[in-house]
Amino acid sequence: MDFTDVSLTALRVFRAVAEQGTFTSAAVSLGYTQSAVSRQIASIERAADAELLERRRDGVRLTPAGRIVLRRATVVLDEIEATARELSGLPEQAGTVRLGWLPSVGAVLLPRALAALRRSDPGLRVVGREGTTPALARALRAGSLDLALLASAPPFRPPDTETPPLALRTLTERPLRLAVPAGHPLARADSVDVADLRGQRWIASASSGDDRLLGVWPGLDERPEITHTARDWLAKLHLVAAGCGLTTLPATMASAAPPGVRVLPVHGGPQETRRLFLARLPGPPAEPVTRVAAALRAAALDLETSAAPS
Template identity: 35%
Template sequence: MIDVQRLRVLRTVAEHGSFNQAAAALHLTPSAVSQHVAALERSLGAQVVARSTRGVTLTPAGRIMVGAAESVAAELVHAKQQVDRLGSGRGQITIATFTSGGRLLLPGALASLAAAHPDTVVHVREAEPEDSLPLVRQGAVDVALAYHFDGPLPGRLGPSSSLAWTALMKDPLHVVLPDAHRLADRASLDIAELADDPWVLGCLKTEAYLRRYAERAGFDPEVRSTTTDYFFARSLVAAGVGISLIPSIALAPQIAGVRTVPVAPPTPTRHIGVATILRRNNPQVMTVIQALQEQIETLEES
C-alpha cells in the first residue's frame, strides 16, 4: 500500500526541487522529508529522486508517481466537493479561462450548461494557462479553457500526467495595421515585410512569439507599447502608435481605422483547447466541452 502522505511529500519536492524548500512548504524538517521519500522508495522498490548538491530531480519512476500524486490529490478534492454538495443537492463546476477565449467562446457554452444542468452552480475565474493548468491538477478547477503557441503546453502532459487535453481549434494570428499603412490593402503579409515598423502588442506572450518569428526573418522588432488587452492594442494601432499581432478570436468587435491582414505561412498560431483531470467522468464537464466544440463549429461555419 502506497502512503498518500508520502505521495504528497514527493509532489512538493518535485515542485520545489529540493528537500529544504519542500520542508518549508510542508512545515516539516528536511530530515522528515528525506525519510518520507526514502520510505516511498522502499515501498516501491525503485528510486524516485536523484539527489545531488544542486538539489533533487525526478527519476522516470518519480515522474510516474508525481503524476499519480496529482491525480490522487485532485480526486480527494473532488470527493470533498461532492460530499459538501450532498446537503444542498446542487451540482457545481469551476471553470478557468483566458480572457479572449472566455469572452468569445464561454458564454454560449455556459448557456448550454444551464439548459442541460439547470441546478448547477457555475464559478468562472480568469487565468492564463500557466496558472489555470496547475489549478486543474490540484482539483481547484474542473476545466480550464487554455491555449499554447507552437511549443508545448505550460504543464506536464504524457503518460505520467494527471491532465487530459482536448484540442478545440487553431487560432491564427493576424497583423493589424492603420488604415493608411502602405501594406493595408495586401491579401497577406510576411513578417519580414514589417521589419521597419514599430509594434504595439496585446500580451507578453505575443511579444515573445513575435521576437521568435522576427529573429527567423532577420530583424529585431521595435516594440513601443505592450498591453494586457488586445482591444486596447488595436485602439493604439488606430491611433497610429504602431502595428500589432492579434489572434483571430480577439479581432472582434471591429475598430474603426484599422485593417486586419493574415500572415503568410508559416503562420503564427495559437492552439486552443480544454484541460481536465484525466479519467474524470463529470457530466457537467462533458457538457461544457461538447458545448465549446459546437460553439466553435458554429463560428467556423459563419
C-alpha cells in the same frame, strides 16, 4: 511511512505548490511565507518517506510518489470542502465544473459558450479562472480544474511532459492574424507581406515566467520595437485602434476588434497556425464536464462557420 499526522494545511500547501510550479508562487497564492511552505512540504515528505517534488531551476515537478499523493490529497480536500458546504446548509455542487481558460479565449469564445449553457442548462454552474497554458496544465494535474482551454503553436507539442498524458481535443486550428490601425499604410491592402513587418512598432505582452512575447509577429529577423506592453488582449486592440502600433491576435478574436482596427492575414514566411484545444485528465469525464465541453465545442464551431473569409 505514517500519514496519520499529516495536516490538512500540509495537503493544501502541497496541492498549491504542484499547481503553481514554485514554492514562491504557492506562498503568494496562499498568503504564507516561503519558509512556511517549505516546512509544510518537508512534513508531508517525511510522512511519505519519499521525495514528492523534484527541485529544479525553473521550479518543481512532481515525482511518481508525488503524483500518487497529489491524487489522494485532492480527493481528501474535495471531500472536506463538500462536508463543510453540507454542514453550512449550502447547496451541493454536483453540477459545478471548474474551467480554466487563456486570456484570448475569454473575449469571444467563452462568453458565447456560457451564454448558451445558461439557456440550455441553467442548473449547471461553471467557475474558474484565466491563466497561461503551463499554469492551467498544472492546475489540471493538481485537481483544481476539471477542464482547460489551452493553446499550441507548431510543432504542437503536448502542454506538459507529465504522465499519463492529458486528454486533448482540438477546437480550432487557424492562422495567426495581424491587427493594424485602420489609417496605417498596411491597412490599404487585404493582406500583409511578412517582409513589410520589418521596422514596425508593436504592442505586446511582457515576456516572463510562463509567458512568451505575445503580440509580435513570430520569426522577425530583427529586434522588435515594442511601444506598449499589455497583458489584456482587448487593451492591445484598443491601443492598435489609437494608432499606437501593431499586434497579433488569434483568428477567433477577430470579431472582438474595435472600430479603427483592420484584422488581416500575413503571407510569406512559415505558416503561423494556432491551435486551441480542450484539455482534461484522462479517464471518463463526469457528466457535467461533458456538457460544458459540448457547449465549448459548439461555440468554437459557430465561430469557425460564421467567420468571414480573410
